[in-house]
Amino acid sequence: MPQIHPTAIVDPGANIGKGVKIGPYCVVGSEVALASDVVLHSHVVVAGRTRIGEASEIFPFASIGHPPQDLKYQGEPSEVVIGARTRIREHATVNPGTAGGGLITKIGDDCLLMIGIHVAHDCEVGNHVVMANNATLGGHVVVGDHAIIGGLAAVHQFTRIGHHAMIGGISAVVQDVIPYGSAVGDRARLNGLNIIGLKRRGFSRDDIHALRTAYRLLFAAEGTKAERLADVGEIYSDNATVMELVGFMGTESSRGICQPTQDQTD
Numbered sequence: 448m449p450q451i452h453p454t455a456i457v458d459p460g461a462n463i464g465k466g467v468k469i470g471p472y473c474v475v476g477s478e479v480a481l482a483s484d485v486v487l488h489s490h491v492v493v494a495g496r497t498r499i500g501e502a503s504e505i506f507p508f509a510s511i512g513h514p515p516q517d518l519k520y521q522g523e524p525s526e527v528v529i530g531a532r533t534r535i536r537e538h539a540t541v542n543p544g545t546a547g548g549g550l551i552t553k554i555g556d557d558c559l560l561m562i563g564i565h566v567a568h569d570c571e572v573g574n575h576v577v578m579a580n581n582a583t584l585g586g587h588v589v590v591g592d593h594a595i596i597g598g599l600a601a602v603h604q605f606t607r608i609g610h611h612a613m614i615g616g617i618s619a620v621v622q623d624v625i626p627y628g629s630a631v632g633d634r635a636r637l638n639g640l641n642i643i644g645l646k647r648r649g650f651s652r653d654d655i656h657a658l659r660t661a662y663r664l665l666f667a668a669e670g671t672k673a674e675r676l677a678d679v680g681e682i683y684s685d686n687a688t689v690m691e692l693v694g695f696m697g698t699e700s701s702r703g704i705c706q707p708t709q710d711q712t713d
Contacts, residue, residue: 454472467484484502485503489507515568516568526550527554530556534560536559539564558577565582565583566584571590577595590608612626612628613629622703627658627688637706639707
C-alpha cells in the first residue's frame with residue numbers, strides 16, 4: 448500500500464501506484480499518476496497532467512507540472528511525462544507542453560536533475576541525462592541520451608544537445624551541440640569531443656579515433672558544409688557512431704550548429 452503522510456494533500460482522483468511514498472506537506476493533483484515505488488519527499492508539488500515513472504524520486508520544494516511560462520499558453524490540456532528511476536532534486540521546476548510544441552514535456556529514464564534546474568515547456572530530455580545545479584532549458588529544447596549539462600548553464604529555446612554531449616558550467620548555449628561534442632563559454636563554442644565521457648561509456652578505440660577524424664573533416668575550413676557532410680558520410684558509411692554525427696548536422700535546425708574555435712579543428 449502507498450505510504451502517505453497525514454499532512455500531505457492528495458486528490459482522490461490521483462492515480463497512486465503500489466509502494467509509493469508521499470512525505471509531509473506534499474500536494475498531488477487530481478490528474479497526476481505516480482507509478483509504483485515513486486518517492487516524494489516533503490513539500491513536493493505535482494500538478495496538472497503529470498505522469499511519473501516507477502521508482503523515481505523527487506526531493507523537497509520541487510514543482511512539477513504547473514502551467515508553462517509561455518504567454519501563448521491558454522490552458523490547453525498538456526502534460527509532463529517523466530520516466531523511471533529519475534531523481535529530481537530540491538527546488539527543481541518542470542513545466543508541461545504547449546499547443547505549439549505537441550502538448551508534452553518529456554524526461555527519460557535514469558536521469559539526475561540537480562538542485563534548482565528548470566525544464567521548460569515542450570522539452571524532450573533523453574535517458575541517463577545529468578543536469579547540474581541551476582542548469583536551465585528553454586522551451587522546445589531536445590537533449591540526447593547521456594548528455595551532461597553543467598551547473599548554471601543555460602540552453603536557448605529550440606536548441607538541440609546531441610547524445611553524449613558535455614556542456615560546461617556557466618555556459619550560454621545558443622546553437623545546436625553535436626553528439627559527442629564538448630561545448631563551453633559565453634556564447635558557447637565547441638571545445639572538441641567529450642573524450643572522457645566516451646571512454647567512460649565503453650566506446651571502442653576505433654570509434655573514438657573515427658570520431659576524431661570525422662570531427663576534423665566536418666569542421667575543416669575547406670569546402671561547404673554540404674560537401675563536408677557528403678564526404679564524411681561516404682568515408683564512414685559503415686560506422687554508426689560517425690553517421691549519427693553526420694545525421695545530426697544534416698538535420699534542419701533553426702539554431703545552427705555550435706562551431707569550434709580554430710585551434711580545435713587544426
